[in-house]
Amino acid sequence: MAAPAKRARVSGGSPLVAPCPSPRAARAPLPLPAGSSGGEPEGDAVAGFLRWCRRVGLELSPKVTVSRQGTVAGYGMVARESVRAGELLFAVPRSALLSPHTCSISGLLERERGALQSLSGWVPLLLALLHELQAPASPWSPYFALWPELGRLEHPMFWPEEERLRLLKGTGVPEAVEKDLVNIRSEYYSIVLPFMEAHSDLFSPSVRSLELYQQLVALVMAYSFQEPLEEDDDEKEPNSPLMDYLRMVATQPILEGHEIFNTYGQMANWQLIHMYGFAEPYPNNTDDTADIQMVTVRDAALQGTKDETEKLLVCERWDFLCKQEMVGEEGAFVIGCEEVLTEEELATTLKVLCMPAEEFRDYKERAGWGEEETEDDSLAITDIPKLQESWKRLLRNSVLLTLQTYTTDLKTDQDLLSNKEAYATLSWREQQALQVRYGQKMILHRVLELTN
Template sequence: MESHTKRRRVAGPVGGGDPGPNPVVGFLSWCRQVGLELSPKVTVSRQGTVAGYGMVAREDVQPGELLFAVPRAALLSQHTCSVGSLLEREQGALQSESGWVPLLLALLHELQDPASHWSPYFALWPELGRLEHPMFWPEEERHRLLRGTGVPEAVEKDLANIHKEYCSIVLPFMEAHPDLFSPRVHSLELYHQLVAVVMAYSFQEPLEEDDDEKEPNCPLMVPAADILNHLANHNANLEYCTDCLRMVATQPIPKGHEIFNTYGQMANWQLLHMYGFVEPYPDNTDDTADIQMVTVREAALQRTKVEAERLCLFERWDFLCKLEMVGEEGAFVIGWEEVLTEEELTTTLKVLCMPAEEFREFKDQNGWGDDKREEKSLTITSIPKLTASWRQLLRDSVLLTLQTYTTDLKSEQELLNNKEVYAQLSWREQQALQVRYGQKMILHQLLKLTS
């Protein structure tokens, strides 16, 4: 699930206990007991991996080959844990915005029990006190290193939600069942750590088209699968079958090479926020830069001269909100080769730039419905061909976005090019620099295209 890894693995057991002489041996023995079948062509190892435990090919592997299969009984979830029946009975009281409370309670219960069925699996987890998610960075450091990237805002929302969820649901539940939850797990700090683990290591089974959308898609802990590190250019993929989950090779994997999974298209800021690592520039082909929707509104406001023009602009913005094309906390997402929010950005540029009479007609017809007249396809390659007013508004928005960072592209380029100086940066400084630099490179590409 990572490359300079999705989640930076750290040696040591959960809570700092004694994992035994070799946790891998214990884990592999547990795998055999639960029917988790690993191909003889792969091995779990700390050697030959980008970080911590990973999986390495012992022999050449061809596309389509099965690397391992995890029976559903070996998945750790709210249903398979030892307090599953209680969590099922109390599910109404455990509803939360995240949907993770039942799994987190399952983990809290299993982790406190030295004789837990899952103990050999936990032995390969990172040490909880050394997780590198930005939620564990000091607030000052987080804002200083990651301002403008979107990470501080995401972390602040996480911390507020975690605190609310723990105090209103989790702690009362544990206190109501003192026979099942030791006081030593009544800790907001531990809960923070387990949220980070679930964020980084859990999987969610894709919903089928005919699934009832009201049924929650609960997270699962998938032993063996969560050992794999992440790359955008991954060489393995997890398949969900009726009786098991299968990890299958998608590319040739030479002997001695690491096996990588993916969680999908993840920008570096998302990787750092959710998993505590980034892929160094230019490895992450899925990297993106965000332009806040309100920044485009601000750029458009800069071009107004009188109050009437400002009022007209806000009318257009309100109409875009009604169409659900923009929102106060939304963002337009720009990748290296595509605009991921093409419809939203196209409509916004069109509405904010169209003549007044055309806007009246557009509004009267509620967005013209299926009528595609005057519609422009917004792709990265088509940006230079956009109407001049569209390009200028987009350019002004990019310039405002670049002002939100505390450093400029040139100074960061110099840091990256000076290997000696870069090596002296702390690990967090390096990760944050990679996030900022990748985003700014995408934004500067937009500047060139809109000039």
């Protein structure tokens, strides 16, 4: 999988933020030796895919196999024998990657590039997918045969809105999904559909569908990768064959029989369920985070005021922080399991909102002259008990306000998780949402304990 960044101000945003040059098989774009599919019901699809891999020149290690057996979900890549760290698993020629540059309408997409520009940058790739999906003779047909069923994708964007809000309210996922859906609809109706209608000879009515477009967005979000930047020209060897391949190597030893995964990167559970449709069970995700919306800290500060004058002072300080780009109406302070990922922003915000009026005037004046702050504004989790009492009080009140945004409390979720029989009766979506909520609440409750 791709490894999207997680750091700093990770509040709900659109997945449509960067182009992904080519979709790829979820876990296993590797051919098997002839006859090794084991006569499984899906053997024909696997065999066809493997023949395609050999035909396009995909190089693979004989130490891996492709199967549904021994995998977490669907088709997967499994080690046939132990693999050492650093060993090549496969190398894919760039010509085999499905991208706007390799599809059968590449020339048209290039000529119309100006008209296909969008916020996401994904329109040319998605149009390439839409065209190749309906083309019976598409070179990528064997690859499509191993795709998951598009109608059974578990991303929250496909959940009914009521279910999404009921299960994920407070986690940041409903807001992120709503932004996605707005952007997808806008992109589809303003750019994609007009383009397909203008070239109706290339796009059959079967692919002119917002529902299908949304499904392909989710698939690209979960099953694509961003091609790495090339090295500096002076570091390349002339005519090096490696320049024409993308290589996958093992980053750690892999035991025989184990499934092989690409990393999802440092991602919180809310990001995993948003982008991939699943969450890691607590406490496995050491990269989990909880967000405190920046405006929530402002609201907590306003709650602590005694009169209109004090309210105006808080608003003045908030406006100052906005101009300093420390806070924003849609931003969030991100708290991890062991660290505050937005430590500078949170420390500065607590300091400015809590400092005496005269001290704020001096602070604001120094900032106006562009003077640099010399003090250390770092804020690690272990530093929270050492904060000034006013800072801790504001932080605590902000956490309490954040916890009120969830539909359940920590004990309710804890009881469900600790009762195996009750947990087993939950649907897949209910289980995944529970893991997301619980992980976030555990982080927030730890902050509460540290502010006592």
